[in-house]
Amino acid sequence: MTALLEVQGLQKRFPMGGGGMLPCRRAAPSFLHAVEDVSFTLRAGETLGLVGESGCGKSTLARLLARLLDPTEGSIRLGGQEIGAIPAKRFGAIPATRPGAMPSTRPGAMPPRAAIQMVFQDAEGSINPRHTAFEAIARPLRQLSRLSGAELRTRVERTAALCGLPAELLGRFPHQLSGGQKARVGIARAVATEPALLVLDEPTSALDVSVQVVILDLLRSLQARTGAAYVFVSHDLNVVRLLCDRVLVMYLGRVVEEGAAETLFAAPAHPYTRALVGAVSVPGRRKGEERVRLSGEPRSPIDPDPQACRFHGRCPIGQDLCARAAPPVHELPGGRRVACHFPLTAGAMAAA
Numbered sequence: 001m002t003a004l005l006e007v008q009g010l011q012k013r014f015p016m017g018g019g020g021m022l023p024c025r026r027a028a029p030s031f032l033h034a035v036e037d038v039s040f041t042l043r044a045g046e047t048l049g050l051v052g053e054s055g056c057g058k059s060t061l062a063r064l065l066a067r068l069l070d071p072t073e074g075s076i077r078l079g080g081q082e083i084g085a086i087p088a089k090r091f092g093a094i095p096a097t098r099p100g101a102m103p104s105t106r107p108g109a110m111p112p113r114a115a116i117q118m119v120f121q122d123a124e125g126s127i128n129p130r131h132t133a134f135e136a137i138a139r140p141l142r143q144l145s146r147l148s149g150a151e152l153r154t155r156v157e158r159t160a161a162l163c164g165l166p167a168e169l170l171g172r173f174p175h176q177l178s179g180g181q182k183a184r185v186g187i188a189r190a191v192a193t194e195p196a197l198l199v200l201d202e203p204t205s206a207l208d209v210s211v212q213v214v215i216l217d218l219l220r221s222l223q224a225r226t227g228a229a230y231v232f233v234s235h236d237l238n239v240v241r242l243l244c245d246r247v248l249v250m251y252l253g254r255v256v257e258e259g260a261a262e263t264l265f266a267a268p269a270h271p272y273t274r275a276l277v278g279a280v281s282v283p284g285r286r287k288g289e290e291r292v293r294l295s296g297e298p299r300s301p302i303d304p305d306p307q308a309c310r311f312h313g314r315c316p317i318g319q320d321l322c323a324r325a326a327p328p329v330h331e332l333p334g335g336r337r338v339a340c341h342f343p344l345t346a347g348a349m350a351a352a
């Protein structure tokens with residue numbers, strides 16, 4: 001089956017304001033390497049988890065996918081089309097060809113689907129405080145297609161209902177809604193246009209655990225209904241285990257490991273993944289099983305040494321080679337990849 005999303009060699013570098021105290025010395029410009037050489041594919045209906053410590057580039061990657069940032073290099077194709085080449089006014093719309101899509105209010109007419117929509121961590125901050133819940137959900141629909149007032153109201157109310165928002169709440173402003181209700185508005189706004197790809201950047205991390213569970217259930221049921229692909233950013237590995245088919249583990253802008261969620265958590269092949277997985281209680285893990293603890297801080301993402309593994313210095317199994325050569329990417333069975341000189345392949349091969 002061909003991929004819906006194909007990301008190839010994606011890179012985002014932020015220029016750092018240089019200059020400083022010595023105007024006569026012309027230093028080479030500095031760059032913060034937020035996302036480096038990231039490649040992966042995603043099929044319709046699939047959920048990819050994006051995990052890693054704070055600052056490793058998850059949100060930058062999410063924003064690149066949602067075209068909120070332009071890449072420094074690399075390509076992002078959706079349905080075979082480069083997303084950067086889609087004219088701005090058409091961005092967000094690809095023809096709806098999928099059978100079973102949410103029916104139009106006009107019989108026979110298929111409403112267009114958005115290409116990519118994003119759900120933000122901070123529902124409060126991402127919804128205009130002067131917009132009612134109705135207006136927030138209606139905006140992307142209006143942008144995508146011309147709907148009559150009645151059609152628009154029907155679509156907004158139906159999406160809101162699917163997201164567990166009663167019609168009475170639609171006239172409210174964000175400050176009149178609870179945290180869980182705001183999260184639902186953020187999700188309804190993103191799914192109203194039935195995007196082929198939904199990028200979710202820590203959508204539940206600001207919520208109480210009980211609300212989190214309900215919202216994750218909602219996301220799952222919406223996906224079953226719409227067949228959308230999800231890129232799900234989270235630092236909570238237990239949530240990622242529950243929701244994701246595959247996982248990308250990032251470290252300082254680079255993908256260090258990719259694999260099916262089940263095998264990756266059961267037998268991490270990268271020492272960093274192993275440390276991450278060891279830092280949370282994973283159901284089924286045997287008591288007393290070795291846990292790897294990380295010491296020290298990550299290296300600086302500014303002008304990192306291209307000749308060294310970025311994890312070197314913190315890696316519990318690092319050797320001299322890791323300081324001298326960037327690690328190769330090993331392809332393991334089961335679509336698994338690991339970027340390490342010394343992958344923990346015995347466990348990985350057994351589980352793959």
Ligand SMILES: Nc1ncnc2c1ncn2[C@@H]1O[C@H](COP(=O)(O)OP(=O)(O)O)[C@@H](O)[C@H]1O
Nearest residue numbers: 014032034053054055056057058059060061301
């Ligand atoms: N607009 C920006 N300008 C400069 N640096 C940025 C910008 N956005 C993010 N960064 C830097 O890029 C790195 C990755 O950040 P981010 O993608 O937010 O990580 P995460 O979401 O994993 O916490 C961090 O070092 C962050 O400081």
Ligand SMILES: [Mg+2]
Nearest residue numbers: 058059060201
């Ligand atoms: Mg982030």
